[in-house]
Amino acid sequence: MEEIIVQGGNRLEGTVKVEGAKNAVLPILAAAILAETGKVHLKNVPILSDVHTMNELLNNLNVFNTFDKENNEMHIDATGEVSTKADYDFVSKMRASIVVMGPMLARYGHAKVAMPGGCAIGTRPIDLHLKGFEAMGAKITSTAGYVEAKVDKLKGARIYLDFPSVGATQNIMMAAVLAEGITTLENVAREPEIVDLANFLNKMGAKVVGAGTETIKITGVKALHGAEHSVIPDRIEAGTFMVAAAVTNGDVFIEGAIAQHNKPLISKLSEMGATFEEYTTGIRVVGPKELKPTDVKTLPYPGFPTDMQAQMSIAQLLAPGSSALTETVFENRFMHFEELRRMGAKFTIDRQTVVMYGPTEFSGASVKATDLRAAAALIIAGLCAKGLTRVSELKYLDRGYYRFHEKLASLGGNVERVNIQPIETKEKAVSSTLD
Ligand SMILES: CC(=O)N[C@H]1[C@@H](OP(=O)(O)OP(=O)(O)OC[C@H]2O[C@@H](n3ccc(=O)[nH]c3=O)[C@H](O)[C@@H]2O)O[C@H](CO)[C@@H](O)[C@@H]1O
Ligand SMILES: C=C(OP(=O)(O)O)C(=O)O
Numbered sequence: 001m002e003e004i005i006v007q008g009g010n011r012l013e014g015t016v017k018v019e020g021a022k023n024a025v026l027p028i029l030a031a032a033i034l035a036e037t038g039k040v041h042l043k044n045v046p047i048l049s050d051v052h053t054m055n056e057l058l059n060n061l062n063v064f065n066t067f068d069k070e071n072n073e074m075h076i077d078a079t080g081e082v083s084t085k086a087d088y089d090f091v092s093k094m095r096a097s098i099v100v101m102g103p104m105l106a107r108y109g110h111a112k113v114a115m116p117g118g119c120a121i122g123t124r125p126i127d128l129h130l131k132g133f134e135a136m137g138a139k140i141t142s143t144a145g146y147v148e149a150k151v152d153k154l155k156g157a158r159i160y161l162d163f164p165s166v167g168a169t170q171n172i173m174m175a176a177v178l179a180e181g182i183t184t185l186e187n188v189a190r191e192p193e194i195v196d197l198a199n200f201l202n203k204m205g206a207k208v209v210g211a212g213t214e215t216i217k218i219t220g221v222k223a224l225h226g227a228e229h230s231v232i233p234d235r236i237e238a239g240t241f242m243v244a245a246a247v248t249n250g251d252v253f254i255e256g257a258i259a260q261h262n263k264p265l266i267s268k269l270s271e272m273g274a275t276f277e278e279y280t281t282g283i284r285v286v287g288p289k290e291l292k293p294t295d296v297k298t299l300p301y302p303g304f305p306t307d308m309q310a311q312m313s314i315a316q317l318l319a320p321g322s323s324a325l326t327e328t329v330f331e332n333r334f335m336h337f338e339e340l341r342r343m344g345a346k347f348t349i350d351r352q353t354v355v356m357y358g359p360t361e362f363s364g365a366s367v368k369a370t371d372l373r374a375a376a377a378l379i380i381a382g383l384c385a386k387g388l389t390r391v392s393e394l395k396y397l398d399r400g401y402y403r404f405h406e407k408l409a410s411l412g413g414n415v416e417r418v419n420i421q422p423i424e425t426k427e428k429a430v431s432s433t434l435d
Contacts (some may be wrong), residue, residue, distance in 0.1 A: 012250035038226030155301030156181030336374035
């Protein structure tokens, strides 16, 4: 079992480079299914376990790729006959696998995908994705844990999303690119990852306009081809380093960070006393000696991102006074708070709002990551704690952060990743030496 061990107290200083965005590359990899001719060439592909999982799924569907990890480049070939069934083994590992459904349906008029189910942060239904496919003429059935969509030819439609779901916007957009006629998608998600997907689809020959606004218009075309594309930088990884710098009174240049993508976070951390300098190559963050309290509410983009909520809570806990955090996107994304309590955090939770009482003097403890962003938050808390913090369940961290411990260590953090023996194995070893 692996753990990250953090000895708190160091100020972070120096330069750190962000990877390509996990949440951009996953739907883009799914979109590669649409390339009936020519290969897809992707640049700035992050080395993450989620990317590995998506690759395994694609291979299983007869879509092959080579990943040059030295250069973060990938070549994908979807010109063969692509399978239209995504098995439970893959979808259960990673919810984002559901976005293969739109491309399959667009290219073959058929998709059968295991129902993704909920996860550590909420129930996460896919009703909006399915409503969109239905509006375009697909018949949807669900049996034995699978959802199946069938249609002779998808037809363009006017679709209003009840909630600006990121995954539903992507899935419906990818279904619509080969549909007959025009699809108008209203109340869509406006995240930068939606814009990146639309840009990639357009390079493949699609006609998508309006990505990044509330309405996306897609004019169906006959077929799509391979294309070259560089994935946008990961705004959540960048934001995680912003918080790490802010809470350690640090001075960190985050290479590749785009200020436009992180406006609400920059605004909140500025309110708390951090200063920011924006450059074309990245962002410099300087943390204050003492943070000021502030309230945060997560919202769809361009609101404060739910994926930064756990990390932000560390800054709020450190600030003297009370700070509130309201989570409106997922119904169960406060799991990390009980772990933080073990490190000395004081707070109360009432439904979707946590009120934190600072300043927290974090003390090092053994804690378990409860999801991907919780893992990063606990490590950041460890950077500010007295003594040693040990964070386990690193499988979550590896979904979305590449060599997080090495990056923090390169900034002066006392952070190590170690392989520890499970207790039973240790006991066996001790008893065999006694024998
Ligand atoms: C791989 C990826 O890009 N993941 C991101 C994506 O997840 P994902 O695409 O799953 O998130 P959504 O925007 O779809 O979900 C937001 C909310 O809408 C609900 N919902 C969604 C679809 C649906 O059909 N019905 C429904 O009720 C969800 O349960 C959730 O409460 O956006 C989230 C919100 O910014 C981020 O936290 C995730 O990191
Ligand atoms: C919730 C996240 O991802 P996913 O939607 O893949 O679970 C995340 O990136 O924080």
